[in-house]
Amino acid sequence: MTSGVIPIPKQHGLRPTVVGSFNIEEARARVAGLRGIVSASWNGAELVVEYDLRLTTLNRIEEAAAGAGMTLRGGWHRLRRDWWKFTEANELSNATHSGDGACCNRR
Numbered sequence: 001m002t003s004g005v006i007p008i009p010k011q012h013g014l015r016p017t018v019v020g021s022f023n024i025e026e027a028r029a030r031v032a033g034l035r036g037i038v039s040a041s042w043n044g045a046e047l048v049v050e051y052d053l054r055l056t057t058l059n060r061i062e063e064a065a066a067g068a069g070m071t072l073r074g075g076w077h078r079l080r081r082d083w084w085k086f087t088e089a090n091e092l093s094n095a096t097h098s099g100d101g102a103c104c105n106r107r
Contacts, residue, residue, distance in 0.1 A: 014072055
């Protein structure tokens with residue numbers, strides 16, 4: 001990693017609609033192969049992914065898992081993922097601004 005750059009660690013569990021409908025190991029391997037992934041493991045119910053937000057995003061992780069045929073749950077799980085993506089976008093935006101002042105003090 002680049003010297004002086006502080007990672008932004010994240011961990012989320014991605015829950016498939018039907019466990020037997022895709023190759024778990026292929027999905028795990030595709031996600032694990034992305035830049036910025038610290039770990040990707042299957043716990044029996046979800047693909048648990050740890051990653052550095054500065055190097056990858058939940059969108060990219062979902063795309064990699066979908067490439068292996070993994071369809072993620074809808075409903076509350078989708079709502080939670082949308083919230084995670086929203087907060088990731090805010091964190092990345094805030095990380096690009098330097099300075100100690102509040103956002104209203106930036107010019």
